[in-house]
Amino acid sequence: MWIASKSGFVSVVQHFEKKDMLLVRARVRKDLQSLFDNKRIFYLEDADYQFRVEVSKQEFAEIMVNQIKDIDYPNFKNHIAAQGEQSDKLRAYHDIWRTMWQYGKERSTGINK
Incomplete structure (x- = not known):
């Protein structure tokens, strides 16, 4: 699972050895x-x-x-833009939004929306 939040971007997966544990992973320590x-x-x-x-x-x-x-915000991207700690991810979050928007546009037809 990928989670993009005001705390940052993490990937969460099942621990490979411990059934009741997860690995929460990030590309940057913060x-x-x-x-x-x-x-x-x-x-x-x-x-x-890493x-x-x-x-x-x-x-x-x-x-x-x-979380x-x-x-406490009505628009995620605007909140990230105004937030000091994670604002360096704004471009990356926009890229995720744009990619998924395009995916939706390509897959949405008629009643299958």
Whole structure:
């Protein structure tokens, strides 16, 4: 699962060895630091997502519930533009929006919208 939020951009996947755990991964450390204590973050030099945290599914569910409760903006991209900490991702978030908008336009026809 990819999550683009005001805390940053993370990829969340099943831990490859621990059934009740997830790996929350990021390309930049600050995206995990906004969610977890810095001491929990580990680094893998040759990985696609170099920064990672092991977290239980329950703990991550609670983090996501709190993120949802903290939504206080009517437009995500405008909020990111005004926010200092993650505003450097505005172009990337626009690219994600544009790509998915184009995907929807190409796939939307008649009653299959």
